[in-house]
Structure formats: C-alpha cells, structure tokens
Amino acid sequence: MASAGGGDVSGNRKGGAVEDERLPIPSRNPLPLSASQEAQVREVFNARVRAHCADDIKAFADCARNRTFSIPFACRALSHAMNNCMLAHATPAEHDRAREDWFASRMERAREREKKERRKIEQERFHREWWGLPERDPEEVRRELEKLERPERVGGAVRRRDPKDGEGR
Incomplete structure (x- = not known):
C-alpha cells in the first residue's frame, strides 16, 4: 500500500525490516508507579545529578553570594557551566539508574x-x-x-488474602 508521498506505509523501507529503525525501549523499568513514588524517584534523580555537578553548583553559589541584581551579569559564565553540566547528566539513562536505585532501596x-x-x-x-x-x-x-x-503497592493492587481459605485473589 503506497501513500500519497510515494512512500511505503506497510512499515518496510527500501526492502529493509522495520526492526532496524525501531526506537529503543524508553525505560528498563516500565512498571507504573504512583505519583508520590514517581516524586521519590525524581528526588533520587535530582540528587544524583546535583552530586555530579556539585563543584559547578558550588562555584555558582559562591559567585552569587552577597549579590542581588548583578548575579546574571557577574556569574553568567558560571551559570552556563552549571546548567550545561546538569543538562549533560540529566539523561534518560540517569533517570533509569535513579529508578533502579529507588527499587533497590524499597x-x-x-x-x-x-x-x-x-x-x-x-x-x-x-x-x-x-x-x-x-x-x-x-x-x-x-x-x-x-x-x-501489608506489602508496598507498586504497579497496581496487592493480592488480598481471603479469610475463608487463606488463598490470594
């Protein structure tokens, strides 16, 4: 089946399989978490990123100390260095590692x-x-x-015990 643009809609391109062009799985831990659990994962993630960039953050904080309106002008280079460091370390892979750490410490x-x-x-x-x-x-x-x-609820309801027969539902 061809599209109006002349391309193949069936999923194959130039005779090759689609599998070569599939996007990678977004996360190795696809288990859905509650909002509060996701917030805890974000806290772990942010702490890890801040730990990587601690020197840049400290340098910017030292520059900004005792300044008000002049911070953007006087500390511009340090601000850019801090932001670039944080952007470089705030990756999906780092988020996955933070999620794995969260699960490990459950x-x-x-x-x-x-x-x-x-x-x-x-x-x-x-x-x-x-x-x-x-x-x-x-x-x-x-x-x-x-x-x-009771066990912690992760990814849905926990099996309840039936008082009649002791089996889970």
Missing part, C-alpha cells in the same frame, strides 16, 4: 517505615498510660499493626 524504606510506626504506637501507649487516658480500642491497634504487615 525493602529498606519499608523496614524504616514499619519501625517508625511501631515506635509511634508504643509512644502513644506510653503517653496514654502516663496521663491516665483511656486505652485505645484493641481492635483498632490490631488493624494498625496488620496494616504495617
């Missing part, structure tokens, strides 16, 4: 979060005991502890 973050929540529950119990306040409903505390045991 278990550590989950342990820290669980530890923090358990400490919060313990401190609340101590606070209520100290001030003579009534204790919380044990069922409510049990539900909070169960919530801590």
Whole structure:
C-alpha cells in the first residue's frame, strides 16, 4: 500500500525490516508507579545529578553570594557551566539508574517505615498510660499493626488474602 508521498506505509523501507529503525525501549523499568513514588524517584534523580555537578553548583553559589541584581551579569559564565553540566547528566539513562536505585532501596524504606510506626504506637501507649487516658480500642491497634504487615503497592493492587481459605485473589 503506497501513500500519497510515494512512500511505503506497510512499515518496510527500501526492502529493509522495520526492526532496524525501531526506537529503543524508553525505560528498563516500565512498571507504573504512583505519583508520590514517581516524586521519590525524581528526588533520587535530582540528587544524583546535583552530586555530579556539585563543584559547578558550588562555584555558582559562591559567585552569587552577597549579590542581588548583578548575579546574571557577574556569574553568567558560571551559570552556563552549571546548567550545561546538569543538562549533560540529566539523561534518560540517569533517570533509569535513579529508578533502579529507588527499587533497590524499597525493602529498606519499608523496614524504616514499619519501625517508625511501631515506635509511634508504643509512644502513644506510653503517653496514654502516663496521663491516665483511656486505652485505645484493641481492635483498632490490631488493624494498625496488620496494616504495617501489608506489602508496598507498586504497579497496581496487592493480592488480598481471603479469610475463608487463606488463598490470594
């Protein structure tokens, strides 16, 4: 099938296969994340880029210190150097590495979060005991502890356990 411009619409060009001309996969980690998880990945990415360009950033900051309106004129070369460094290191490959780092540290973050929540529950119990306040409903505390045991949701819903047969849905 030919197009109006005389080219082949079927996907082949000059008898060659399309596979040679396909774009590379945009990411090695195509798992969809929530908005807050993507924000965490962006924080890791930005920290990595800033770490690469720390010397240029520091030089620009030193130049800009104690200046106001003259920053664009006095620090122009340092500003360009800093921006060029950041653009050079802010690549999709670097974003993929940041995403991989985020995934690698998931278990550590989950342990820290669980530890923090358990400490919060313990401190609340101590606070209520100290001030003579009534204790919380044990069922409510049990539900909070169960919530801590749930795995992190990445890329969709987590399998729930059916209380009848113990199997996941």
